[in-house]
Amino acid sequence: MTSAIGVFIFMLLIGTPIAVVMVMSGLAGAMELGGTNFLGIIAERMFSGVTSYLLMAIPYFVFTAELMNRAGLTERLIAFNNALLGRIRGALSHVNIVASLFFSGLTGAAITDTVALGKILIPAMKREGYTAEYAAAVTACSSILGPIIPPSIVMVVYASILHNVSVLQLFAAGILPGFLMAAALFATSAILAWRHNFPRHGDTNLRAAARAFLPTVPALLVPVIILGGILAGLTTVTEASAFAAVYTIALGILAYRTLTLRGLWDSLVATVQFSGVVFFLLAASTVLGWFVTRSGIAREAATMIATVSKDPIVQIMLVNALLIVIGMVIDVLPALVVVAPVLVPAMVQLGFDPLHFAMVMILTLNLANITPPVGMTLMTATQIAGVPYERSIRASVPFYICHLIVIIIVSVWPAFVLWLPNMLK
Amino acid sequence: MTPRLARISHALDAAVTVFCVGCVLVMLGISFTGSFYMFFTGDALSWTYSLARLFIPWLGLLSITVAFRRGEHIAMSSLMEIVPRPIGLAARAANYVIVGVFALLMIWYGTEYAMNSRDLYMVSDQIQVDARWVASSVPITGIILLVHVLCGVNLFDPPSILDEGDLEVTHEQLVEAGLAPSGSSQKGASGA
Numbered sequence: 126m127t128s129a130i131g132v133f134i135f136m137l138l139i140g141t142p143i144a145v146v147m148v149m150s151g152l153a154g155a156m157e158l159g160g161t162n163f164l165g166i167i168a169e170r171m172f173s174g175v176t177s178y179l180l181m182a183i184p185y186f187v188f189t190a191e192l193m194n195r196a197g198l199t200e201r202l203i204a205f206n207n208a209l210l211g212r213i214r215g216a217l218s219h220v221n222i223v224a225s226l227f228f229s230g231l232t233g234a235a236i237t238d239t240v241a242l243g244k245i246l247i248p249a250m251k252r253e254g255y256t257a258e259y260a261a262a263v264t265a266c267s268s269i270l271g272p273i274i275p276p277s278i279v280m281v282v283y284a285s286i287l288h289n290v291s292v293l294q295l296f297a298a299g300i301l302p303g304f305l306m307a308a309a310l311f312a313t314s315a316i317l318a319w320r321h322n323f324p325r326h327g328d329t330n331l332r333a334a335a336r337a338f339l340p341t342v343p344a345l346l347v348p349v350i351i352l353g354g355i356l357a358g359l360t361t362v363t364e365a366s367a368f369a370a371v372y373t374i375a376l377g378i379l380a381y382r383t384l385t386l387r388g389l390w391d392s393l394v395a396t397v398q399f400s401g402v403v404f405f406l407l408a409a410s411t412v413l414g415w416f417v418t419r420s421g422i423a424r425e426a427a428t429m430i431a432t433v434s435k436d437p438i439v440q441i442m443l444v445n446a447l448l449i450v451i452g453m454v455i456d457v458l459p460a461l462v463v464v465a466p467v468l469v470p471a472m473v474q475l476g477f478d479p480l481h482f483a484m485v486m487i488l489t490l491n492l493a494n495i496t497p498p499v500g501m502t503l504m505t506a507t508q509i510a511g512v513p514y515e516r517s518i519r520a521s522v523p524f525y526i527c528h529l530i531v532i533i534i535v536s537v538w539p540a541f542v543l544w545l546p547n548m549l550k
Numbered sequence: 551m552t553p554r555l556a557r558i559s560h561a562l563d564a565a566v567t568v569f570c571v572g573c574v575l576v577m578l579g580i581s582f583t584g585s586f587y588m589f590f591t592g593d594a595l596s597w598t599y600s601l602a603r604l605f606i607p608w609l610g611l612l613s614i615t616v617a618f619r620r621g622e623h624i625a626m627s628s629l630m631e632i633v634p635r636p637i638g639l640a641a642r643a644a645n646y647v648i649v650g651v652f653a654l655l656m657i658w659y660g661t662e663y664a665m666n667s668r669d670l671y672m673v674s675d676q677i678q679v680d681a682r683w684v685a686s687s688v689p690i691t692g693i694i695l696l697v698h699v700l701c702g703v704n705l706f707d708p709p710s711i712l713d714e715g716d717l718e719v720t721h722e723q724l725v726e727a728g729l730a731p732s733g734s735s736q737k738g739a740s741g742a
Contacts, residue, residue: 136648139641140630140706142623144614145652152655167655168663168688175610178603181581184574197723204728244719249729337728360585367581390571397570397609401617402624404610456624498628 129154129416143459147409154416166415174411175404178363179292182281184400185366189373191392193231193344196377196384199241201341202227208334211326215318217250218263222314225267226307227341229274230348235457235494235502238268243509251510253324258520259317261510265503265517266524267310269494272457272487274303276351276366279457279487282403286410286462287469289479292362293355297546298484305541306488306531313527343380347373356549403458410462417466427471440475441482441536444468445489452493456501460490480546481539488532495521495528559701563619566612566694573609577602597677604671607684611691618649619698621707645706650699656692663688 133150137143148167155163206220206227213219221242228238243264250260272279275296284292317323351369354360360368377384417423430440448468451460465486472482494502497518507517535541584598617623630638667681698705724730 137626138629139644140625140627141645141648142618142625142706144623145649148652149648164655165659165662168659168685171611171656172607172660172663172685172688176603176607178599178606180610181577181602181606184609185578185581188574188578200723200727207728245723245727245729248719249724249727333728359589364581364585364588367578368585370578371582393571393574394567396574397567397613398617398620398622400574400609401570401613401615402622405614405617405623408610408614454626459624499626 128157129420142405143455143463144405144409147406147413147463151409151412151414151416154420155412158416158419167412170411170415171408174408177285178361179281179285180404180407181363182276182292182366183278183403184396185363185370186276186278186281187399188392188396189347189366189370190231190237191395192370192373192377192384192389193347194237194241195388195392196344196373196381198231198341198344198381199224199228199245201337201344203242203245204337205334205341207326208330208337211330212328213315213318214325215314215323216326217246217253218255218259218314218318218323219311221246221250221263222267222307222310225264225270226274227345228268229270229272229303230276230352231344235265235268235271235491236505238271239265239502239505240509242268243506247506247510255323256520257510257512258507258516259321261503261506261512261517262520262524263314264509265495265500265506266521266528267307268502268506269491269528270303270307270310272491272494273299273306275299276348276362277487278403279461279491281362282407282458283461283465283483283487285407286414287465287479287483289469289473290483294480294546295483295487296352296355296362297549298480298542299487300545301541302484302488302531302535305534306528309527309531310524313523317523340381343376344373406458406462410466413463414466423467423470424474426467427474430471431475437476438537441472441477441485442533444472445485445532445536448486448489449492449496452490453496454499455493456499457490457493460493461486464490478539478543481542484542485532485536488535492525492528492532496525555701556703559619559698559703562694562697563616567616570609570613570616573605573612577605577609600671604679604684608687611687612694615691615694615698618695618705619703621705623705625706627706642706646699649705650696653692653696653699657689657696658692660685660688660690660692 129150132153133146136146136149152164152167155166202224203220206223207216210216210219210223224242225238228242247260247264251257271277277299280295280299281292284290284295347369350372351365354365354368355362374384374389430443433443434440448464451464455463468486469479469482473479494500503517503521504514507514510517580598580602584595587593587595630641664682664685667685669681671679671681671684721730
């Protein structure tokens with residue numbers, strides 16, 4: 126085990142791509158267990174890591190998200206929310222959050238949401254007198270609803286590496302925590318708007334809202350197709366995602382008339398590129414996972430957690446703190462594929478429900494998108510806002526607190542996660 | 551990297567990208583046909599699942615090289631940005647060696663794995679595909695990765711978080727979003 130950990134830390138520090146780090150440290154551990162005979166697992170494990178039928182949903186979801194961004198949906202969603210929420214103090218701050226909520230059901234990727242919404246809303250917020258750092262903070266902190274509310278690529282990845290929960294259960298489990306998080310963000314935004322006297326627009330114009338809403342209806346059918354089909358048992362996740370991708374192409378070409386051949390090609394190339402990152406992490410996680418399973422690290426982790434406290438609340442809070450620290454230095458997906466094979470069996474062994482812990486883990490690691498030093502989503506929003514990163518971090522503190530409160534609620538109250546999946550059984 | 555090596559790496563990447571895009575489209579077509587047929591007839595097409603599964607290892611493994619070629623892979627690079635330049639250069643050289651070794655392992659053990667694959671993919675009673683065709687995606691991925699490494703392609707500098715075009719917002723987009731009056735005309739509002 127020592128050589129695997131040594132290789133892992135050394136390569137991580139010198140900036141080797143994390144997927145390669147996982148493969149090489151897994152191989153180092155395998156060699157420690159059985160010599161060079163075990164090196165052959167690299168081919169067999171990596172191949173089996175990318176053969177699952179479920180994995181086809183990943184390029185389909187990415188493709189749908191790319192198409193949505195090129196179909197001009199963002200402006201329509203903002204217009205609708207602006208017409209609806211314009212009269213409330215801090216209108217654009219609220220519009221940002223609610224538009225992210227809509228987007229999360231369409232794309233499920235935090236950075237995609239940040240770029241799409243941020244490039245329009247951040248300059249508009251600055252013009253209305255919001256500070257640039259607040260505009261960046263609210264955009265980034267609300268974009269992380271994407272991986273929580275289904276469909277979510279993070280959930281597909283989780284279900285692919287750990288077979289103790291289905292992606293269907295995860296999708297159902299994400300709905301309530303996602304809406305709770307949206308409500309908490311909205312409340313935080315309202316308190317800040319009241320404290321800082323943020324501007325409001327004119328009265329709500331229901332006719333304008335309806336006019337703005339109508340063009341968004343065909344796009345908002347995408348999550349209905351995906352979730353409705355899956356939760357009603359009509360389609361599998363892969364089929365639903367394929368259907369959504371084809372529907373979105375038709376929407377972009379026929380309804381919105383914004384999708385060109387060039388746009389279609391660019392979407393496909395971006396899909397291949399992003400899928401490559403995810404598939405590499407998945408393939409590599411099976412090599413490291415092979416070693417983790419055989420080495421008994423998970424058992425030792427469970428014993429270690431149990432030694433600290435027998436109280437399940439203390440145990441899960443301890444793990445949450447560890448996940449937040451990991452998330453500060455590693456991005457969400459690599460963090461998930463590295464720690465899940467160790468922590469999930471350990472927590473299940475301690476008596477936690479696999480689905481409950483899966484959701485807590487996804488929620489907590491999701492914070493990695495916005496926590497310093499490597500919060501990719503916050504960095505993206507900061508770049509759009511043109512403001513120093515540390516100022517955006519300071520402006521994000523109220524939203525960090527709001528996210529932490531949601532994580533604590535979901536951690537100590539499993540029913541919040543399990544109620545809907547149990548209802549759908 | 552000499553222009554000749556750059557051309558080789560670029561041409562290889564372009565070919566692999568086209569192949570991967572083809573895989574996505576074929577898989578999408580098959581999956582959509584299957585779900586469409588089931589939705590309207592209530593019956594499942596027996597061959598769609600098996601046929602689509604032939605493409606996912608090819609896409610899954612080859613797309614790794616596409617992402618690699620464009621510096622998209624996630625790494626913890628912050629430490630190397632603050633260390634003295636000689637240490638940074640040494641770490642970079644070490645990373646090329648590590649990725650090269652990784653590619654060689656994929657070629658060596660991948661070839662062994664592919665040659666020893668005895669299974670058959672049953673697309674239908676008549677159509678059966680030898681697993682070697684699918685498993686050979688492992689050594690081929692290794693070869694492509696090794697070519698990029700040997701050509702000296704910059705594999706470790708991540709692209710900017712935002713591409714140049716990402717922040718361009720037109721006046722029409724602002725009007726559509728209800729954030730600008732429709733009357734005035736203004737070209738290319740910048741997001742940043």
